[in-house]
Amino acid sequence: MGSSTKGVNGNYDYSFKILLIGDSGVGKSSILLSFISNSVQDLSPTIGVDFKIKQLAVGGKRLKLTIWDTAGQERFGTLISSYYRGAHGIIFVYDVTRRETFTNLLEIWAKEVDLYSTNKDCIKILVGNKVDKDKEREVTREEGMAFAQEHKCLFLECSAKTRENVQQCFKDLVLKILAVPGLLENGSIVVKRQILKQKQVYNAPRVGGCCS
């Protein structure tokens, strides 16, 4: 699994912050679980924000991904927006069997991101989930591609259930992030900052002597 708290101390070249965004029940948490632990199971609705860490190597670089998973109900929007800051990548998820989840990306979520995300170069990927339910499909692949082109996003269709294309979503996103110099710098700045912080913090408990 490669993600441990102790392993945070700089055994990676870049650290990227990724956000999962989209309507309730489109499968954001399931995609994340499928990516992190290769497992598939029924999940409870996400309350507020949750997150997971994944370390992986891409193109010879060791990466740490911090992936923030968000609640889908619109009223949490303002709360979640405080987490948009500094994101390197954003995964917009919709459910190919529910058209309104697709239209809401445009009408609600893309606007929120434009409003609150602070990384101008941030990479976006549009992901249509639940392709395993092809019979119930309401949004065609072509519509997804057109949306992606219009909004300068990457695009993939996947199934958290069968795990088809799930790894690919993250891989495509990360490769694109790695190809943008501005973001790369940003990713390593985060690392530097964390190391700096680490130094400050490291002394604090000792001085205080409050560890038991």
Next chain:
Amino acid sequence: MWRDPGVPGDSFYEVRPECTDVPKSRFKIKAGKTLSVRKWQAAFTPEGYLDISKTLSRIQHGGIHPQIRGEVWEFLLGCYDPDSTFEEREQIRERRRVQYARWKEECRQMFPVIGSGRFITAPVITEDGQPIQDPLVLLEANPGKGVLIPPQDGVNGNATGSSSTNTANNLEPVKDKKIIQWMLTLHQIGLDVIRTDRTLVFYENQENLSKLWDILAVYAWIDTDVGYCQGMSDLCSPMIILLDNEADSFWCFERLMRRLRGNFRCTDSSVGVEAQLSNLAAITQVVDPKLHQHLETLGGGDYLFAFRMLMVLFRREFSFCDSLYLWEMMWALEYDPDLFSMYEEPDAANEKAEGSKGKAKSIRKCGKFERENMRNAAKNSEDLPISVFLVASVLKDKSSKLMQEARGLDDVVKILNDMTGNLDAKKACTGAMKLHKKYLKKAKKA
């Protein structure tokens, strides 16, 4: 000393065999510690007056036997006054059941799926009141799935939903803003109902799922300030499992929401729970200033990482059974004998409180946490529920780990996430009580 190893509580809330990932419960039914059926019944006089103080100490220490959980909760949550007779309570129960049925009928008239034993997961209306003929809603008309839109009985007897025009033609545009607002929440409730406590065998039964949907939908109708907010299904689900009668479950949930609805009230710029999060910050600053400082340095001074713990009262950090155990300990500790009258006649209770604060209330009948508040004449004690101290105690417990290992906000969340299934409800309550005491002491000095 002879120690009872206890009977595991999990057997009362059966988990689907294929769900192997569910945390094990620590709660055990222990003779002499857990409030037993016998002890509970013995606390009533023949007329039905309940000596609640006898039961509170048991609950604070060992929880409640699952067999009587529902009826004890009704008292803990203030549905009933312990100082009343069986007969009086039966009358109230009857009245409330009628009231619930009336509200449910109101809802059914607006949207006939309510009370039909089915529910929907796709939007049924646009923000400007136009009915939506979502293909999914029509798909949900497949009786095999259990999730359905019903035939529009009374309006068009033979419309089974198989024809979109039939269903749509029956629905006029809705003009009333309140109704539109309510109808907009219905599919969100459905989407959450199908994902709530699905590891339990209980919710394999479609009837129970639609009960959960009905109760949340009726609640959303009567509490328009809150409506429906994600997290509420986590709070409502246990009530349906513990109480057989749907109306009784509703009222228990309604009482719980009286305590918690502030957290769910949203404005354009904030979620209600943020007020509790700043209380949490204030408490941590007092009881563990170094930790608070550290969290602030990491950019976590808003304590948003504790959002979920407060919203769904630790349901995600504990197993199902242990969260019930935790809740009842919390409510017993917080118990205030005026709860019933406060909810029932808010004006009368205010007068009483202003007139002779503390006198009318017997300290003996209060939970330990409430007693502590009374003794210290704590200001704003209503704004500081035990749940906030619980979070503070959990944080304090992890203080050295957080100080040493957390280099960023993500580490904080990770350390807290890793607690899932590893927390001890009893210890958390004891910890919360200690912090509460410490906090009141320091607050007094300041």
